[in-house]
Amino acid sequence: MSGEAILTRNFARSDSHTLSVYRETGGYQAWAKAQAMEPAAILEEVKRSNLRGLGGAGFPTGTKWSFIPKNHAGPVYLVINADEGEPGTFKDRYLLERDPHALIEGMLIAARAVRCATAFVYIRGEYVEPWRRFTAAVREAYEARYLGNGFDIVVHRGAGAYICGEETGLISSLEGKKGWPKLKPPFPAIKGAFGAPTVVNNVETICQVPHILNRGAEWFAGLGTKTQGGTRMYSVSGRVARPAVYEAPVSITLRQLIYERAGGVTGNGKLKAVVPGGSSAAILAAHEIDVTMDVDGLRNAGTMAGSAGVIVMDETVSIPEALMVVARFYAHESCGQCTPCRESTGWIYKMTRRIVERKGRKEDLDTILDVAKRGAGTTICAFYDGAVGPYISYIEKFRGEFEALVPK
Amino acid sequence: MPKLTINGKEIEVPAGTNLIEAARRLGVEVPHYCYHPGLSIAGQCRLCMVDIEKTPRPTIACNTLAADGMVVDTETDRVRETRKSIMEFHLINHPLDCPVCDQAGECWLQIYYMKHGLYDPRMTDEKVHKPKAVPLGPHVMLDAERCILCSRCVRFCDEITHTGELGIFSRGDHSEIGLFPGQELDNKYSANVVDICPVGALTDRDFRFQVRVWYLDSAKSVCPGCARGCNIEVHVNRRRPHHNEGRRVARLKPRFNADVNRWWLCDAGRYGFTPVDATDRLLVPTRRDGEATTAATWDEAIAAVAAALRRWPADEIGVIASPKMANEDLMALRRVLEARAIRHVGFAVPSREPGDQDDFLIRADKSPNSLGAELVGLGGDARPVLAAASGRRLKCLWIFGHDLFGSGWPEADVREALGAVDTLIFTGANANRTSARAHWVLPAAAWVEREGTYTNFEGRVQRFRQAVEPLGQALPEWQMLGRVLTALGAAPTATRAEHWFRELVGAVPAFAGLTYQAVGDTGRLVTRDVPARA
Numbered sequence: 001m002s003g004e005a006i007l008t009r010n011f012a013r014s015d016s017h018t019l020s021v022y023r024e025t026g027g028y029q030a031w032a033k034a035q036a037m038e039p040a041a042i043l044e045e046v047k048r049s050n051l052r053g054l055g056g057a058g059f060p061t062g063t064k065w066s067f068i069p070k071n072h073a074g075p076v077y078l079v080i081n082a083d084e085g086e087p088g089t090f091k092d093r094y095l096l097e098r099d100p101h102a103l104i105e106g107m108l109i110a111a112r113a114v115r116c117a118t119a120f121v122y123i124r125g126e127y128v129e130p131w132r133r134f135t136a137a138v139r140e141a142y143e144a145r146y147l148g149n150g151f152d153i154v155v156h157r158g159a160g161a162y163i164c165g166e167e168t169g170l171i172s173s174l175e176g177k178k179g180w181p182k183l184k185p186p187f188p189a190i191k192g193a194f195g196a197p198t199v200v201n202n203v204e205t206i207c208q209v210p211h212i213l214n215r216g217a218e219w220f221a222g223l224g225t226k227t228q229g230g231t232r233m234y235s236v237s238g239r240v241a242r243p244a245v246y247e248a249p250v251s252i253t254l255r256q257l258i259y260e261r262a263g264g265v266t267g268n269g270k271l272k273a274v275v276p277g278g279s280s281a282a283i284l285a286a287h288e289i290d291v292t293m294d295v296d297g298l299r300n301a302g303t304m305a306g307s308a309g310v311i312v313m314d315e316t317v318s319i320p321e322a323l324m325v326v327a328r329f330y331a332h333e334s335c336g337q338c339t340p341c342r343e344s345t346g347w348i349y350k351m352t353r354r355i356v357e358r359k360g361r362k363e364d365l366d367t368i369l370d371v372a373k374r375g376a377g378t379t380i381c382a383f384y385d386g387a388v389g390p391y392i393s394y395i396e397k398f399r400g401e402f403e404a405l406v407p408k
Numbered sequence: 409m410p411k412l413t414i415n416g417k418e419i420e421v422p423a424g425t426n427l428i429e430a431a432r433r434l435g436v437e438v439p440h441y442c443y444h445p446g447l448s449i450a451g452q453c454r455l456c457m458v459d460i461e462k463t464p465r466p467t468i469a470c471n472t473l474a475a476d477g478m479v480v481d482t483e484t485d486r487v488r489e490t491r492k493s494i495m496e497f498h499l500i501n502h503p504l505d506c507p508v509c510d511q512a513g514e515c516w517l518q519i520y521y522m523k524h525g526l527y528d529p530r531m532t533d534e535k536v537h538k539p540k541a542v543p544l545g546p547h548v549m550l551d552a553e554r555c556i557l558c559s560r561c562v563r564f565c566d567e568i569t570h571t572g573e574l575g576i577f578s579r580g581d582h583s584e585i586g587l588f589p590g591q592e593l594d595n596k597y598s599a600n601v602v603d604i605c606p607v608g609a610l611t612d613r614d615f616r617f618q619v620r621v622w623y624l625d626s627a628k629s630v631c632p633g634c635a636r637g638c639n640i641e642v643h644v645n646r647r648r649p650h651h652n653e654g655r656r657v658a659r660l661k662p663r664f665n666a667d668v669n670r671w672w673l674c675d676a677g678r679y680g681f682t683p684v685d686a687t688d689r690l691l692v693p694t695r696r697d698g699e700a701t702t703a704a705t706w707d708e709a710i711a712a713v714a715a716a717l718r719r720w721p722a723d724e725i726g727v728i729a730s731p732k733m734a735n736e737d738l739m740a741l742r743r744v745l746e747a748r749a750i751r752h753v754g755f756a757v758p759s760r761e762p763g764d765q766d767d768f769l770i771r772a773d774k775s776p777n778s779l780g781a782e783l784v785g786l787g788g789d790a791r792p793v794l795a796a797a798s799g800r801r802l803k804c805l806w807i808f809g810h811d812l813f814g815s816g817w818p819e820a821d822v823r824e825a826l827g828a829v830d831t832l833i834f835t836g837a838n839a840n841r842t843s844a845r846a847h848w849v850l851p852a853a854a855w856v857e858r859e860g861t862y863t864n865f866e867g868r869v870q871r872f873r874q875a876v877e878p879l880g881q882a883l884p885e886w887q888m889l890g891r892v893l894t895a896l897g898a899a900p901t902a903t904r905a906e907h908w909f910r911e912l913v914g915a916v917p918a919f920a921g922l923t924y925q926a927v928g929d930t931g932r933l934v935t936r937d938v939p940a941r942a
Contacts, residue, residue, distance in 0.1 A: 161579070178576065183451040183471050336557065336576070336583030337452045343497040346581035350533040367530050374493035377465050378454050 003223075006211055006231055007204065008247040011098045017133050019140040022101035028146060030210035034109040037213075042113040046209065048217035050229035055081055055165075055202030056278065056306045057382070058228070058295035067189035068114045068197045077198040078111050078119035079174065080206060082134075083158050083165035085124055086278035087329060088309030091233035091245050092203040096123070096130035099207065100137035104146065104153065106206035109213060111151050114199055118152050122170050125158040162333035166381050167200045168192075169335065180337045181381035204233055224250040228294040238312035239267040250294035250305075254284070257293060258312055267314030273398070274313065277306025279326050280386030282393035283319075303389070319398040320405055323390060324352040330387035340375035341384035347371065348391060360406040365395055412478040427469035427480055428456055438482055439491060439520050441498070441606050442558035443470035446671050447567055450559050455494045455520070459484045466490050488524070495525035501535045501581055502607075503553045511608030513621040517556070536581045544574075545593030547675060548602055548610050552584040555609035561585060561601035568672065568768075571595040585609065596770060599675050603661060614679060615659045619651040624658055627875035628929055630862055631660065632732060632855050633677035634763070635773040637864035638662060638669035639930070640677070642856050642875040655685040656876045657856055665930050668868065674770050683854070688839040690851035691880025697847075704848075706881065710888065712848055713806075714895035716831040717748050720803040726752035726793040726829075729786045730809035730836075731775035734860025735869070736908035737885035738777070738784040739915065741808075744889050745786075747896050752802060754790030755781040758816030771865055780863035783918045783934065791817070797825035806833040808885065809852070811840035835885060852885050853878035859905050860884070861927060863934060869922060870931035 010016035010025055022028070034042055047062030068076055080103065084092040095103060107119050123131045135155050141147045156174055163169040164179040171193045173179035192198025208230055212220045221229035228250050234257055237243045241263030248257065254276055258265065265271045271286040276293065282303040284291070291301045298305045313322065331349035336342040348371060351364045372391040375384055395402055411420045414431050421430045428438045429445065441453035449471050457466035461479035466487050469480075481487070499517065506512040538552035562574045562585065573591040576583055587593060593601070602612045624643040631638040645651060645658045652658050660681055662673035683689075693709035694701050704712075717725060727750060729741055745753060756778065763772035782788060794812070796802050798821060805826070812822040826832055826845050834846035837854045857878040863869050878884075886908045894900045902908045906924050913919045918934040926932055 163579075183449065185471075331580055334580035336579050336581070339452065339454050339494060339556065340497045342557065342581050342583060343500050346536065347500055347531060347533065354533070363530075374489075375497065378457070378490060378494065380451060 003231060003247070003249050003252075005247055007095065007099070007102070007207055007233060008245070011094065016098045017100050017137060019101055019137070019144060022099070022105075026214065027101055027210075028105055030213035031105050031108045031146065033213050034112055037112075039113050039115060042109060042213070045217045046113065046212060049208075049212045049220040050217075050224060050227065051205065051208055051212060051220065052228045052295055053202055054204040054208075054232050054308070056086065056280070056304075058305055061201065061205055064189070064201070065110070065114050065199055067187070068199060069190070072115075072197050075118065075194075075196045076114055076116045077193045077196050078107060078114060078116040079170065079193055079198055079200045080107065080119065080121040080203055081165060081167065081170055081200055082121055082123040082127070082130070082203045083170060084127070084203070084307075085162045085165045086280065086307040086309055087326070088235060088237055088275060088311040089278045089307040090235045090237075091308065093127055093130045094233070094245050095203050095207050096127065097133045100134045101141065102207040102210060103134070103203055104137060104141050106209040107153065108146060108151060109209050110199070110201065110206055116199070117150055118154065120154045120156055120174055120193065122156050122158060122164070122174055124165075125160045131155070131157060161335070162329075163335040163381075163383060166383060169381065170200065171198065178335075180335050181383070183380055225292060225294045225297065227296050232293075232308055234261075234293065234308045234310055236262040236310045236312065238310075239265055239314040239317065240312045241266055248293070250297075251292050254289040254291050254293055254310070257310060258289065262310075262312070265312060265314050267316045270315045272313050272315045272317055273319065275309070275311040275390075277304045278309035279311070279329065280304070280389050281306045282389040283397060285397050303393070318356075319394055319401050320352065320356050323394040324349070324356045326390045326394075327352045327387075330383075334383065334387075338379040338381075338384070340378045341387070344371050344375045345384070345387055348387075355402060355405050358405055358407060360402075362403075362406055364406070365399065365402055369395060410474045410476040410478070412474050412476065412480060414480045415482055421474050423473075425474045427458055427472045427474060430474045431458075431469065431480070431482060436482055438469045439524055440470060441516060441556055442560060444560050444563075444604055444671075447560060447563040447604075450563065453494070453498070453556065453558050455491060455498075457487055457490045457494070458482045459487050491520075491524040492527055495521055496527055496530075498556050499525070499529075500531040501553070502556070503535065505554070509551075509554065509608040510611045510616050510621075511554075511605075515608055516606035538582075538584050542586075543613065544587060544610075545598050547599040547613055547679070548593050549613050549616060550585060551609050551611070552586075554607050555585050556607055557583055557585065558606060560604045560606070561610060564601055564604060565593070565595070568600070569595045569597050574601075596674050596676065596766070597672060597768070599678050600662070600672050603671070603673075612659065618653065618655075619645045619648055619658050623647045623651070625875070627856070627873045628663060629660075629856065629872040629875065630776065630870045631673065631677040631680070632776040632862070632872075633674070633680040633774065635771040635775060635778055635865035636669065636769050637776055637862050637868065637870050637931075638673050638677055638769060639665040639870065640673060642681075644856070644875045646876065657681045657684050663929075668864070668870075668931070669769055672769060676770070681856070683838050684856055686838060689837060689854075689879050689882070690839055690843065690849055691882065692851060693881065694849045695847060696845075696849075706883070706888075706891070709848060709850055710891045710895050713833055713850070714892050716804045716833065716848075717744070717750075717892070717896065720831075722749040723751060724801065724803040725750045726796055726802045726805045727754075728757065728790045728793055728805070728807045728810060728812075729753065729755040729781060731755050731773075731778035731781045732809050733777060733781070733885055734855075734858075734872075734905070735777065735780045735784065735863060735912055735919075736860045736905040737889065738781055738786055739908045739912040740886040740889035740893070740902070742784055742786065742915070743898070743911070744893050744896070747893060747898060752793045752796050754787040754793045756789050757810050757812065760814060760816050773865065776862040776864070779865055779867060780861075780869075783863060783916055784912065785916070794821065794825045797828050800828050802829050804831040804833070805829045806835070807842055807846070808834075809836040811842045813841040835888065837882065850888050851880060851882040852888070853882045857882065858884040860886070861909060861924075864931075867918075867934040867936070868931040869919065869927050869934060871924060871927050871929070
C-alpha cells in the first residue's frame with residue numbers, strides 16, 4: 001500500500017519551496033475558494049474531514065477551532081507549532097523546507113475560519129534551514145499580496161527547549177516568558193497568547209487544510225479511518241534499510257510501514273521493538289506491529305500515534321540502554337515547574353543509569369514503575385505522562401533484559 | 409453564592425472562592441505549598457489535590473473555584489496516596505539538614521511529612537547539589553538545596569513589590585531560585601519572602617542561627633515604626649537567655665490584618681526593634697545636679713516631678729508629649745495636664761529628614777500614634793512650647809521620648825530652650841542628647857514591655873500586648889503619670905493600661921463605645937470623620 005502523495009507531492013523537486021512551483025501545482029487555489037466561503041463553512045468542512053492534530057495529541061482540528069468565541073471583541077491568534085522536538089520526529093522540517101507555501105496557504109484559510117488577523121509561527125531554534133526557507137516564503141507571500149491584506153504572519157524562533165513545543169509552554173515562550181506550560185483552565189481558546197483567544201496547530205495539520213478545501217472533506221475523510229481522515233507523514237528512523245519521512249494514509253499498519261516502505265529491519269535483521277509515535281509513545285514489541293497507525297488504532301494498542309515518529313529497534317538494541325537515553329532526555333527537558341515531574345524524571349534517570357552500569361538493585365525496577373505510576377496524571381501538562389509511557393512500557397515488556405543487568 | 413459539599417458538609421461561599429479557602433471555612437485544611445492567598449495561583453507544587461465528584465482523577469484545589477453543587481472530598485484513599493507521593497517527590501532532593509536549619513520547628517516540609525508523608529524513603533542515589541548560603545540581599549539568605557521551587561518569593565517580587573529581582577533559572581531538578589543578573593534583593597519589603605517561604609530555603613540573615621524557634625514566645629503586637637500600624641507578632645527569647653546575643657526580642661513577624669497590612673511588613677519596621685535591647689536603655693530614675701548624675705528611687709523621682717509641677721505656675725510649665733506614646737499614656741498625661749491646667753502642650757516635632765512614603769504600607773509619619781495624640785487633645789505642633797522655653801517664659805519643661813537635638817529644629821534653638829528652663833524632665837526608653845541634659849530622667853518601658861493601644865492614620869485603634877518584662881525599673885508612661893497624678897492629690901485609679909483606656913473612652917467622643925475586647929486582635933475604627941492627613 002503506497003497511496004497518493006499529497007503533502008509530499010512536490011518534495012522531489014529541488015525548487016519545491018518557491019512560490020512559482022507552488023502555484024504551478026495548484027497552490028493558493030484553496031485560498032481563492034476559501035475567500036468566497038463563510039468562516040463557519042470552512043470550519044464545518046474541516047470538521048467533516050476528520051482532520052486530527054498531527055503534532056501529538058490527535059485532537060480533532062475543526063473542534064479545536066470551534067472553541068474560539070464567535071463574537072470576540074479583541075484579537076484572536078493563530079499560532080503554528082513548528083517547535084518540532086519529539087525525539088524520532090522530523091516531518092515538519094521537511095514541510096518547512098520543501099513546501100513552506102502550503103503552510104502559509106493553510107494559515108490563511110485557518111485564520112479566516114477563526115477570524116484571526118495575526119498569526120505566529122514558532123520555529124524550533126535548531127531549525128536554521130527550515131527557518132530560512134520559511135521566512136523566504138513569507139517574504140514571497142507578502143510580495144504577492146497573499147499576506148499583508150488584513151492578515152500577517154510573525155515568525156518567531158525558539159531557543160532550544162523541548163517543553164516549548166507543548167501548546168501552553170509555547171505560548172509562554174512566545175510571550176517572552178520562561179517556557180512554562182500554563183494552568184488550565186483557562187484554555188488557550190479562551191485565554192491564550194497575550195491573553196487573547198488562541199488556536200495552536202501543528203505545521204503538518206495546517207498543511208492539510210488547503211487539500212481539504214480543494215478536494216473536499218469527503219475525499220479527505222475517505223483516505224483514512226472512520227475517526228481520522230487523510231494521510232500523515234511518518235518519520236521512520238532506527239534500524240531500517242531506508243530511514244526517511246513516508247507519507248501514508250493513517251490506515252497503514254506499522255508492519256507495512258517498516259517492511260513495505262522503509263525496506264525492512266537492519267542490524268541483525270530481526271525486529272525487537274518499535275516506538276510508533278515519538279519517544280513519548282509506549283514501546284511495542286515485535287509481535288504487536290499489526291496495528292493501524294491512526295490515533296485510535298494505536299490508542300487501542302496501548303500506545304499512541306503521537307507525532308508519528310517511528311523508531312525501529314532490532315534484536316541487538318539494548319532496551320535498558322534505550323530507556324536510559326530516553327530517561328536522560330526527559331530529565332534534561334523537564335521544565336521544572338511541577339514537583340512530581342521535576343523531581344522524579346531526574347530520579348528515574350539515575351536509577352536507569354545505575355541499572356545499565358550494572359549497579360542496579362532488584363527493587364529498582366519496581367521503584368521506577370511505582371514512581372512513574374504515582375506521578376502520572378498529577379502535573380500541569382502532558383510532558384510527564386509522555387515520560388511515563390516509555391518508563392512503564394520498556395520495563396514491563398522487556399523486564400527480563402533489565403533483570404539480567406542487576407548483579408546477583 | 410455557590411453552595412457546595414466538602415467532606416459531607418454543606419457550605420456556601422462567595423463566588424470566586426477556591427477550594428482551599430472554601431475548605432478552610434469549614435476548618436478543613438488542604439495541605440499546600442505554592443498557594444498563597446496574597447499571590448497569584450501557580451498550581452505547581454501539586455500538593456493540594458482533592459477529589460471532586462465526577463472527576464476522573466484528583467484535582468488541585470488552588471486552581472478550582474467552588475461551584476454550585478460541587479461535591480468535594482479531601483480525604484479519599486487516593487487523595488491521601490497522592491499527597492504521600494507528592495511529599496516524597498518534594499523531599500527526594502532535599503538535604504534533610506533539619507538539625508542545622510533555622511526553619512526547623514516551623515517548616516512545612518516537616519509538618520506535612522508528619523501529617524501526610526510517613527513513607528519509607530526509597531531515594532538512595534546522589535541528590536542534586538545546588539548553591540548554599542547565598543546572600544540575596546541585606547536581609548535574605550538562600551539555600552537552593554532546601555528550596556522546593558514553589559515560586560512564592562518570585563511571585564511576591566513580581567506582584568507585590570513589582571521589583572522582579574527573583575526568577576527560577578535552569579530546568580528540571582536543576583531548577584533554582586536566583587537573582588537576575590545585576591540585581592540584589594534589597595527592596596523595602598524584601599524580608600517578606602522569608603515569611604512566605606514554606607521551607608528553610610530563604611532565611612533571615614538577622615535571625616539566622618540565633619535561637620531555635622521552639623524556644624520563642626510570641627505576643628500579638630503592632631509595629632510602632634510608622635502611622636500604618638502593621639499588625640505583628642513579637643517573638644521573644646526568654647527561655648534561652650544565653651542565645652540570640654543576649655537580645656530578648658528575636659524577630660518581628662507580620663500578623664494578618666485584612667484592613668491594615670494583610671500578610672506583609674516592611675523591612676524598616678521588621679528590623680526596627682533594636683532599641684529595645686540596646687545598651688542606651690534607661691534603667692533607673694536619675695537626677696542630675698550640675699555634672700553629677702545619681703540614681704534615685706521612683707518615690708523620689710515622682711515626688712520631685714510633682715513638686716516641680718506644683719512649684720511653678722501652670723503657664724510656666726511646658727510639656728512636649730510624643731506621638732509614639734500609647735493612647736493610655738496620652739490620656740494619663742491629659743489628666744496630669746488638667747490637674748495643673750497646663751496649656752503649653754504639643755506633641756509634633758518635625759523630623760530632620762522627611763520620612764519616606766509609598767503607595768503600599770510605608771507612611772511618611774514615623775510615629776504610630778499621631779492621630780491618637782491629636783484625638784486625646786494634646787495639641788499639635790510643639791514649636792510654640794519650644795519658643796516659650798527659649799523666650800524664658802517656662803520654668804519647667806517635660807519632654808517625652810523626643811531627642812530634640814536630632815529633630816528638624818535647629819540645634820542652637822534647642823540648646824537655648826533647654827538651657828533656659830529651671831527643671832527639665834525627660835521620660836523615655838532610650839537615652840539621647842536631650843535626656844542627657846535633663847534634671848530628672850524617668851525610664852519608660854519599651855513598647856514590647858507593656859500593653860496599650862495606638863490609633864493609626866486611618867483612625868484604627870489597635871492593641872499591642874506585652875511580650876517581655878520591662879528592663880531595670882522602667883515603667884509604662886501611664887503608670888508613672890498615674891503616680892504623679894496621685895502625688896498631685898488625685899485619688900489613685902488605674903492599675904492597668906485598660907483602666908486608662910476606659911477613661912479615654914469616657915473622655916474622648918471619638919473612642920465612644922470601644923473596649924479592649926471590642927478592639928480585639930484586629931482593631932476598630934474611631935467613630936468620627938478622620939481629617940485628611942498628609
